[in-house]
Amino acid sequence: MATIKILPHAAYCPEGASLEVPAGTSICEALLDNNIKIEHACDMSCACTTCHVIVREGFNSLNASEEEEDDLLDRAWGLEPQSRLSCQAIVAQTDLVVEIPKYSINHAKENH
Template sequence: MPVIKILPHSEYCPEGAEIEAPAGTSICEALLDHDIEIEHACEMSCACTTCHVIVRQGYESLNEPDESEEDMLDRAWGLEPQSRLSCQAILAQKDVTIEIPKYSINHAKENH
């Protein structure tokens, strides 16, 4: 089972974390399943950028982003070449390291 290493984030994961999730799971689902309450305002339908993450290691092991994800990523705060929407980034067999950006474009947090 692949491991997701989450770099420290002051709000969602202050100490950082390492979690396991089955291959075929989205990064967003894995985080939520382990009580890391990343924003996901569109309920993981690829209609916003609140679940944006930067993949620091293991990017090549994830599924390829499709055109709709790439279009949405253009709106993300702090976009980098290794950015993904965590709701669309599907784990394979390799471990990944992610960083949750400090900000999102969401002006008001949803209560999920």
């Protein structure tokens, strides 16, 4: 088990959270399983950037990103070197600190 500390986010997790997560779980699954309703417009199929997160601690313990994820991340709002698509980032045994960016690029939600 690993602990994921979620930093406060006004819309998804105003108080922040601390989650106990089994290894092998994606960050997105962990958030959703704990009632943190992060966007995931493509149903976690690595086809959008709505579940983009920034891993502030524990980044190197995650599985390596693949080219498809890296290409999509180039379009994410607020991209940082420790950005991942939460649907593709698999938790290991190391504790994580995760920040959900303030915005996401979700045309369906924004009515574009």
